[in-house]
């Protein structure tokens with residue numbers, strides 16, 4: 001598991017251990033946290049840009065599957081430093097994929113449906129067959145590596161799965177990631193601080209629309225991919241339901257059940273206005289996604305305990 005000290009990777013690691021697998025985590029702790037690591041996972045503090053160090057640790061462990069979650073995962077950081085973004089997300093990912101081939105292990109790539117398709121017009125959902133229209137260096141690096149993976153996979157025989165996540169939310173989430181708004185809102189609401197709905201176009205509107213998917217659905221997809229059920233496939237991990245920032249704020253205010261101040265903010269340059277993904281391939285392969293109400297309710301309870309204990 002690369003990126004296993006991060007938000008999604010730590011959940012996948014935990015679930016893989018519960019399913020009876022042995023897990024080795026590789027993470028440079030740049031955004032991940034040591035306390036996210038399941039105690040029974042073997043841990044190596046390695047940067048995936050260091051191919052030799054990664055290769056040595058992986059060959060010794062001899063994995064059945066490599067789930068690749070390590071990434072420069074922030075859109076705004078990718079705009080500030082596109083070179084580092086590409087070094088980690090393209091070259092680092094190639095290191096991991098080439099080592100997966102050498103280990104004869106399956107390779108699961110965490111790509112982004114939330115950023116890769118660009119603007120999704122009102123009333124539509126982006127299906128896997130849509131052309132990639134990356135609008136940030138981060139989306140470019142993820143789309144580029146997908147191209148590499150298909151070409152390299154076909155040429156080399158590497159068995160791979162591409163999971164295109166929507167905006168993943170859940171316990172342990174950090175505010176900086178793609179769907180960080182759930183974590184930001186919950187931390188603030190539970191500490192009696194105001195929250196802000198940034199505009200989709202004009203201040204005071206309902207804000208941008210996103211496809212929020214619960215982390216447990218990303219976990220299910222990874223576990224299925226480890227077993228080979230999704231070999232060679234590219235799959236959106238999403239709900240198909242578009243939720244505006246204002247609707248999200250209202251739901252979270254309801255769940256926290258404390259008086260709340262919700263302010264309006266301006267449009268933030270670089271934010272996609274609308275991103276909603278077609279989940280039909282995922283539903284036929286893995287079943288229905290977790291309903292938003294249930295995922296947000298579980299997430300709120302986790303953040304409530306975290307804020308109370310801090």
Ligand SMILES: NC(=O)c1ccc[n+]([C@@H]2O[C@H](COP(=O)([O-])OP(=O)(O)OC[C@H]3O[C@@H](n4cnc5c(N)ncnc54)[C@H](O)[C@@H]3O)[C@@H](O)[C@H]2O)c1
Nearest residue numbers: 003005006007008028029030031032047048070071168178
């Ligand atoms: N959170 C989302 O909504 C979302 C959506 C689409 C795709 N993704 C993808 O899912 C993956 C996990 O995202 P997340 O939200 O859990 O982010 P995260 O930042 O919590 O996890 C990424 C992990 O990778 C580690 N890492 C970063 N650079 C590294 C490097 N060079 N070498 C080794 N480890 C490194 C970090 O320390 C961190 O633990 C990423 O690939 C991200 O692009 C996330």
